[in-house]
Amino acid sequence: MNxxxxxxxxxxxxxxxxxxxxxxxGLPEQPGVKGARIIGESVKKRKGDIAxxxxxxxxxxxxxxxxxxxxxxxxYLVLGIPGGIIAAFLVFIGNRLCADPGYAGTTGSLTATLLxxxxxxxxxxxxxxxxxxxxxxxxxxxxxxxxASIILGKIAEKFNRHAKE
Amino acid sequence: MFDLVHxxxxxxxxxxxxxxxxxxxxxxxxxxxxxxxxxxxxxxxLILRVPLMPADRYSFDVSAIYPTPIIAIGILSLxxxxxxxxxxxxxxxxxxxxxxxxxxxxxxxxxxxPSPAEGEDIDE
Numbered sequence: 001m002n003x004x005x006x007x008x009x010x011x012x013x014x015x016x017x018x019x020x021x022x023x024x025x026g027l028p029e030q031p032g033v034k035g036a037r038i039i040g041e042s043v044k045k046r047k048g049d050i051a052x053x054x055x056x057x058x059x060x061x062x063x064x065x066x067x068x069x070x071x072x073x074x075x076y077l078v079l080g081i082p083g084g085i086i087a088a089f090l091v092f093i094g095n096r097l098c099a100d101p102g103y104a105g106t107t108g109s110l111t112a113t114l115l116x117x118x119x120x121x122x123x124x125x126x127x128x129x130x131x132x133x134x135x136x137x138x139x140x141x142x143x144x145x146x147x148a149s150i151i152l153g154k155i156a157e158k159f160n161r162h163a164k165e
Numbered sequence: 166m167f168d169l170v171h172x173x174x175x176x177x178x179x180x181x182x183x184x185x186x187x188x189x190x191x192x193x194x195x196x197x198x199x200x201x202x203x204x205x206x207x208x209x210x211l212i213l214r215v216p217l218m219p220a221d222r223y224s225f226d227v228s229a230i231y232p233t234p235i236i237a238i239g240i241l242s243l244x245x246x247x248x249x250x251x252x253x254x255x256x257x258x259x260x261x262x263x264x265x266x267x268x269x270x271x272x273x274x275x276x277x278x279p280s281p282a283e284g285e286d287i288d289e
Contacts, residue, residue: 089239
């Protein structure tokens with residue numbers, strides 16, 4: 001497959017994977033640690049959405065499905081499907097070290113491994129998923145944090161996971 | 166008179182009879198080993214009276230569904246990528262790892278990964 005098209009497809013798949021898994025496991029609902037609360041309140045002060053801010057703070061402060069997707073892509077590149085499962089195990093250990101139960105991270109890396117396996121049949125390689133995941137995290141954290149938090153807040157409302165305060 | 170090459174090959178073959186050599190197993194056997202590891206770890210955890218499901222989405226307590234199979238298949242993957250499969254195409258290894266991860270979750274998990282509830286750094 002053409003590299004640019006593959007890259008765009010991989011970015012979309014990674015974005016959907018980690019946003020859906022993270023939102024389902026309640027990242028926008030509450031900050032897991034103090035750092036996530038500080039980021040959420042800072043985003044709210046800049047007229048962003050508090051749930052999206054908590055989401056951004058949580059994926060910054062502990063390895064959630066975003067880091068899980070990235071590590072699963074790297075593991076898949078190096079070792080194939082067992083590599084993706086080892087990545088899930090390592091993400092779980094990392095989660096526990098970061099005071100996070102780790103449901104989102106491990107589920108995210110297992111689903112990412114499955115998605116990379118499925119889409120390898122139409123020619124998407126793990127390399128494209130690594131770059132795609134970096135671009136996907138950039139759209140959440142890097143380009144415009146306030147607008148990204150508003151979009152994430154709307155998605156959280158759809159999943160009934162908006163912050164309760 | 167003293168053939169080192171044949172000695173080495175013969176001893177490797179004898180070791181292989183007992184399933185101690187490095188054997189690459191096929192995809193079907195790998196999938197089967199993963200399934201066996203998952204099922205055995207869940208059953209062992211249930212026998213040791215670990216609860217089946219976590220209490221809620223923020224619970225730090227261990228349960229049979231959540232950390233036990235992840236630990237089992239993670240460690241099994243390490244063995245598989247090193248091609249270190251014991252007898253019966255990796256099934257024996259899967260059973261041993263399943264039992265060990267069940268025991269680990271029940272008796273050692275809270276010692277290795279303590280819950281952060283006692284610390285001050287956690288917010289909620």
